[in-house]
Amino acid sequence: MHADPKGVLTGVHFLDGDHACCEGTLAAGARFAAGYPITPSTEVVERFAWRIPTVGGIFIQMEDELAASIAIQGAVWGGAKAFTVTSGPGFSLMMEHIGYAAITETPCVFVNVQRGGPSTGLPTLPAQADMMQARWGSHGDYSIIALCPNSPQECFDLTVTGFNLAEEFRVPVMMMLDECVGHMTEKVVIPESDQIAITPRRFTHQSPEEFRLFKPKEDLVPDMVKAGDGYRFHVTGLTHDERGYPSMNVETQDKLVRRMQDKLKPFTNGRALFEAVNLDDAEVVVVSYGITSRVAQRATQMARAQGVKAGIFRLITAWPFPEQHIRELAGRVKAFVVPELNLGQMVHEVERHAAGRAKVISVPHAGGTVHKPEVILKAILEAAR
Amino acid sequence: MSDAILDIPLDMTNPVEPFLRMDRMPHIWCPACGIGTTVNCFARALESSKLDLNKVAIVSGIGCTGRVAGYANLDSFHTTHGRAIPFATGLKLSNPELQVVVYSGDGDLFAIGGNHFIHAARRNMDIKVICVNNLTYAMTGGQTGPATPTEVISATSPYGVFEPSFNLVQMAEAAGASYVARWTTYHVKQLSRAMEEVLHKKGFCFIEVLSPCPTLYQRRNKMGDGLDAMKFYKQVSKVRNGAPTSECALTRAGEIVVGKFVDRDRPDYLELLTHQMKETLGDRYADPEVTTCSEG
Ligand SMILES: Cc1ncc(C[n+]2csc(CCOP(=O)(O)OP(=O)(O)O)c2C)c(N)n1
Ligand code: SF4
Ligand SMILES: [Mg+2]
Numbered sequence: 014m015h016a017d018p019k020g021v022l023t024g025v026h027f028l029d030g031d032h033a034c035c036e037g038t039l040a041a042g043a044r045f046a047a048g049y050p051i052t053p054s055t056e057v058v059e060r061f062a063w064r065i066p067t068v069g070g071i072f073i074q075m076e077d078e079l080a081a082s083i084a085i086q087g088a089v090w091g092g093a094k095a096f097t098v099t100s101g102p103g104f105s106l107m108m109e110h111i112g113y114a115a116i117t118e119t120p121c122v123f124v125n126v127q128r129g130g131p132s133t134g135l136p137t138l139p140a141q142a143d144m145m146q147a148r149w150g151s152h153g154d155y156s157i158i159a160l161c162p163n164s165p166q167e168c169f170d171l172t173v174t175g176f177n178l179a180e181e182f183r184v185p186v187m188m189m190l191d192e193c194v195g196h197m198t199e200k201v202v203i204p205e206s207d208q209i210a211i212t213p214r215r216f217t218h219q220s221p222e223e224f225r226l227f228k229p230k231e232d233l234v235p236d237m238v239k240a241g242d243g244y245r246f247h248v249t250g251l252t253h254d255e256r257g258y259p260s261m262n263v264e265t266q267d268k269l270v271r272r273m274q275d276k277l278k279p280f281t282n283g284r285a286l287f288e289a290v291n292l293d294d295a296e297v298v299v300v301s302y303g304i305t306s307r308v309a310q311r312a313t314q315m316a317r318a319q320g321v322k323a324g325i326f327r328l329i330t331a332w333p334f335p336e337q338h339i340r341e342l343a344g345r346v347k348a349f350v351v352p353e354l355n356l357g358q359m360v361h362e363v364e365r366h367a368a369g370r371a372k373v374i375s376v377p378h379a380g381g382t383v384h385k386p387e388v389i390l391k392a393i394l395e396a397a398r
Numbered sequence: 399m400s401d402a403i404l405d406i407p408l409d410m411t412n413p414v415e416p417f418l419r420m421d422r423m424p425h426i427w428c429p430a431c432g433i434g435t436t437v438n439c440f441a442r443a444l445e446s447s448k449l450d451l452n453k454v455a456i457v458s459g460i461g462c463t464g465r466v467a468g469y470a471n472l473d474s475f476h477t478t479h480g481r482a483i484p485f486a487t488g489l490k491l492s493n494p495e496l497q498v499v500v501y502s503g504d505g506d507l508f509a510i511g512g513n514h515f516i517h518a519a520r521r522n523m524d525i526k527v528i529c530v531n532n533l534t535y536a537m538t539g540g541q542t543g544p545a546t547p548t549e550v551i552s553a554t555s556p557y558g559v560f561e562p563s564f565n566l567v568q569m570a571e572a573a574g575a576s577y578v579a580r581w582t583t584y585h586v587k588q589l590s591r592a593m594e595e596v597l598h599k600k601g602f603c604f605i606e607v608l609s610p611c612p613t614l615y616q617r618r619n620k621m622g623d624g625l626d627a628m629k630f631y632k633q634v635s636k637v638r639n640g641a642p643t644s645e646c647a648l649t650r651a652g653e654i655v656v657g658k659f660v661d662r663d664r665p666d667y668l669e670l671l672t673h674q675m676k677e678t679l680g681d682r683y684a685d686p687e688v689t690t691c692s693e694g
Binding site: 019044045047066067068069070071073075076077079080081083084085086087088089090091092093095109110113239240241242243244245246247248249250251258259 | 419422467477478481484490671688
């Protein structure tokens with residue numbers, strides 16, 4: 014299925030990442046958004062509020078992020094594609110509902126334009142310090158998908174991808190922008206609508222009598238219905254059986270929680286999205302994502318100019334973590350260098366999957382600006398020694 | 399509601415069965431709990447409303463009352479604690495032909511969810527909120543909540559509640575609700591009728607139902623069992639339709655003013671939105687087609 018042309022602003026634009034992300038939601042078919050203002054992410058919904066009345070849909074500004082993050086899920090069960098947008102403190106408030114989306118398998122998108130924390134932190138300045146929160150922030154065991162664009166163009170492209178993945182796997186998808194990517198303005202090319210692939214909702218073809226709301230298909234993902242179609246279904250955040258009925262026992266819990274984890278297994282290898290730059294002959298690999306990957310690009314060029322074979326493995330799906338790719342690389346490179354605008358988060362994943370077979374060097378940064386390329390270069394040179 | 403259905407021989411199947419998920423029975427509620435009574439009234443209201451039940455959805459938060467959604471034979475959502483109203487808001491806006499009922503407890507709707515309640519009332523969101531007010535957090539063991547009257551003993555107020563409580567009907571009116579009523583589980587006919595009435599009324603509607611929790615609230619406060627609760631409600635309730643909600647505050651043992659207090663017409667959220675957009679955008683305004691995500 015292709016994008017509905019009504020939402021697609023085909024053409025060559027000069028947009029910042031937040032606005033490009035908004036165009037991505039519209040192209041992806043999102044017709045409902047709920048938000049609560051917070052810097053540096055508000056522009057996404059400001060644009061949506063401006064655009065949506067002529068496209069055909071609704072934006073509602075809710076009373077807080079708790080409300081926004083559950084209103085979108087009501088909208089999804091009503092039949093919409095829906096998303097919310099936030100940063101820092103607002104992302105913290107949304108955590109309970111990320112868990113709710115996970116256990117109810119509600120396809121939806123959370124855009125987080127990361128700023129410096131903790132708490133109110135640095136409202137207008139960048140960080141990448143919510144990466145672990147995106148993965149683990151809600152209580153209990155569950156899995157999500159997190160995407161990290163590094164340009165306004167990718168803010169558009171990956172937002173479409175994010176909505177598609179949410180529908181395919183029925184998980185909440187986190188769009189993990191950072192303040193720099195959100196606020197940098199670059200050329201953004203929006204294709205014709207028939208060039209944009211859209212994953213439709215997996216609506217069941219079964220009758221209400223046959224249908225079971227949480228009975229998984231072969232890919233471990235159940236088909237869906239929406240309210241008002243006569244299925245008389247029940248959705249709960251309690252542990253539930255295939256009918257969706259609460260079931261407080263160890264077996265149901267085990268089956269449900271494992272399935273929620275296992276349905277994203279394809280991402281640890283084949284489905285992982287990444288960009289490989291100069292990896293063929295690399296002895297040092299910079300693992301990076303978001304704005305930091307663009308600084309890493311400069312640093313690896315400088316390293317190559319000094320005769321060190323450096324490359325980049327750029328995480329696009331940060332979660333699920335591309336374990337197998339790191340394992341494979343660890344077998345043939347000398348070292349990984351992991352610069353992040355946090356004091357070391359994704360580096361733990363790299364270490365875990367490198368499993369001692371290659372050196373791993375963290376290049377932490379508390380946020381507020383980006384790394385200096387020289388700092389990453391220094392780590393690369395050290396790693397090559 | 400017809401009187402005939404209240405007058406049925408014992409060997410007949412219960413007339414409310416079609417409105418319940420019988421495959422989930424028995425329910426979890428204690429004997430003599432008032433929640434079941436309210437559900438019975440709700441089922442009868444659904445029946446007499448003649449609404450297409452495929453187009454009625456029910457949303458609950460968390461608590462003993464929060465379990466209502468799971469027993470109703472409707473599209474039903476058991477959400478998170480306090481957030482039934484914002485969930486219902488999204489559901490209603492994405493699929494406006496649904497009649498969306500929020501069914502939850504006093505703690506859920508007025509403590510953790512209090513902010514959502516006043517904002518949904520302010521917007522006149524077209525949802526119907528039924529609050530089972532048992533004056534306590536029952537599910538978690540009978541702690542003090544925002545509706546617990548002073549002097550009551552609760553699990554977290556062993557020496558008696560001293561903080562003032564909310565007057566729920568006054569708050570609903572002040573925040574903008576289109577319809578506000580209060581009944582008790584003693585007033586089953588009036589409650590059923592009120593529920594039926596709101597199923598046909600546009601805008602944000604609120605019904606508070608005083609309901610006994612014999613297991614925790616009644617027992618701890620030496621108020622007897624379920625039957626004693628009925629006697630108490632009968633004794634202290636005064637029907638005063640149209641009473642100013644400011645005069646309807648509840649105390650531990652004092653008068654319970656019941657009745658319909660507010661019934662007014664205000665444009666609801668979607669009407670306001672549509673009006674504003676048409677006014678400013680004219681022909682450029684596109685009617686929301688929110689639920690199109692399956693089409694090719
Ligand atoms: C975020 C969160 N905090 C606390 C709880 C625990 N909890 C469950 S039900 C409940 C109170 C319910 O009280 P009320 O809404 O009055 O419902 P009742 O059980 O009295 O019907 C609480 C505090 C929870 N589930 N979630
Ligand atoms: S604890 Fe109270 S409110 Fe809960 S089911 Fe028992 S009697 Fe009803
Ligand atoms: Mg209660």
